[in-house]
Amino acid sequence: MGIHFVPLIKPTKLRVLFGSLGVLAFLAGCAGMQFSDMFSGYAQQMQPVRAQIDQGQVQQAQSLLVQRGKTENSYALSQLERGRLAYLASDWSASQQAFEEVYNYVKTTNEQAKIRVSESLNQASALLSNDNALPYIIPAYEQSMMHSYQAINYLMQGNREGALVEVRRANIVQENALKQNQQKIDQARNDTLQKADVSESSLYSSFPDMESTLADVKSGFQNAYTFYLSGVLYEGSNELNDAYIDYKRALQIYPDNPVIINDVQRLAKRLQMQDDIERFDNRYGTYRPKSENAQGMGDVVVMIELGQIIPRQDASINIPTSHHGSLRFYSLSLPSYNNASRFAAPAKVQLSLGERSLLAEPILELLPLAKFQLYDQMPGMVARQVLRIFAKEEIRQEAARSGGDVGNVLASLYNMASERADTRSWLTLPQQIQVLRQPVNAGPQSIRIDYNGQQQLIDVEVKESRITLIKLTVTGNYIGYVSSNL
DSSP states (O other): OOOOOOOSSOHHHHHHHHHHHHHHHHHHHHTTOOGGGGTSOHHHHHHHHHHHHHTTOHHHHHHHSOOOOTTSTTHHHHHHHHHHHHHHTTOHHHHHHHHHHHHHHHHHHTSHHHHHHHHHHHHHHHHHSOGGGSOOOOOHHHHHHHHHHHHHHHHHTTOHHHHHHHHHHHHHHHHHHHHHTHHHHHHHHHHHHHHHTOOGGGHHHHOTHHHHHHHHHHTTTOOHHHHHHHHHHHHHTTOHHHHHHHHHHHHHHSTTOHHHHHHHHHHHHHTTOHHHHHHHHHHHOSOOOSOSOOTTEEEEEEEEEESOOOOOEEEEEEEEEEETTEEEEEEEEEEEOTTGGGSOOOOOEEEEETTEEEOOEEEEEHHHHHHHHHHHHHHHHHHHHHHHHHHHHHHHHHHHHHHHHHHHHHHHHHHHHHOOOOOOSOTTSOSEEEEEEEEEESEEEEEEEEETTEEEEEEEEEOTTSEEEEEEEEETTEEEEEEEEO
C-alpha cells in the first residue's frame, strides 16, 4: 500500500508562497548580490581568508577569496581584497590590475546619472533582504590606502613616476575628505577656543594643544601614513617642497610622532622656512640631527604594518516602533565595533641593526577611521532597517493570509535568516602602521626582525645620501617585506 501525503495548504497557494520567496532571491540576484550574502555576513565569509594570512599561507588565502562578478555590488571590495593579497604575494602586476579595476569603478560610480539608473532596484532588494544588496561604497580611508599600495606596486616595477601619480591621487582623496568634514573641524576649533578663552591669532604660539584637539577630529577621516609615504617618495625624487608639505600634513594629523617631527624640522631648516622653524622649535625643542655627519650615510625608512584590521560584527538591538498604529518592539541587526576590545593588540616588533635597537613609532590606527565611517553611515542604516522591518512584516502577514500557519512560519524563517547586518569593509588591511627613520652607513646592511617568537633578516644595500624604503608586514606567523632605493 502506497503512502500519500496530504498538503496542509492548497498547491496553488504553496506555489504563490514559494514564488514570492523566489522573487526575493531574484531581486537580490538582479541587484548584484550572491544568494549566500543574504544569510552570511561578509566578515564571517572572510574569516578563513584572514586565518590563512595569519598562518603565512597567502596563496591559500587567495584561493579562498569569494569570486565576484563585475555586476555584483561587492565587486569593488573583492578587488581591494584581491589587490592586497597579490601585494602580499609580491605579484605587483596582478595587484596593480586589481586596484586599477577599483579606481575605474570609483570613477564610474561617481557619475550620478549612472548611480540613479540602478538605485531603485538596489533599494527595493535591500528592503526585501538586507543592506548587502546595496552597492559597496568605498570610503575615503580605503581609497587612500589603495593608492598607497598602488604606489608601492609601481615602485617595485621600477616606475617611479607612476608611484608619484598614485600618491597624488591619495592626497586628493584626503583633501576631499577634509572638505567634506570641514564643518566638524571648524566646530572643534571654535569649541576649544571658547573653552580656553584663546584668540585665533595666538593659536599656535600660546595654545599648541589646539593642534592635538584638531588632530583627534582629523584622525577620523584622514590618515598620517599616506601623507608621510607621499613625503618620503617626493623627498626620494628630490621634490623637497612637495615632501615638506606632505610631512606637515602628516604632522597635523599625528602631532606627537617623533619621526614626523624630526622630518618636518629637518626640511624646514634645509628649505629655510624661518617662521616654521621658530614655531616648531617653540613646540618641540630645537632641531638636532640624528647624525652629525651625513657624509657616507643614507637614510633607512621602515614602514611596519601590524596585524589585521578589526572586522565589523553583527549586533542586534531592540527598538520600539509604531506601525499601523500599533507599538511593537522590533529587533534591528546592525554592524558594530562594540567587541573591538576582544581583539588582541598585535605582537610587538623589535628591530635592530647590529647592537643598536631601532624604535618604530605608531603613525596610523585604522580602527578609528573605520569607526568614523560607520558612524556616518549609521543613520541611513537604521532608517533602511526600520523600513525593511515593515516591508517584511507585510510579506509575513500576506503569507499568513495566503498560506496559513505554514506560510506564516516560512515567511518568518526567511525574515530571520535574511536579516544580516552589512559587515562589509576592506578586511585584509593592517590594524596598525608604525614608522622609523634612521641614518646608517652606506653599503650592505642587515636589519634583524624579532616578532612573535620569529626572527628574520632584512638585507638591503644603502646608498649614500639616498633613502632606502622598507615596507614590512607582520601578522600572526607571517613576516614579509619589500625594499626599494629611492
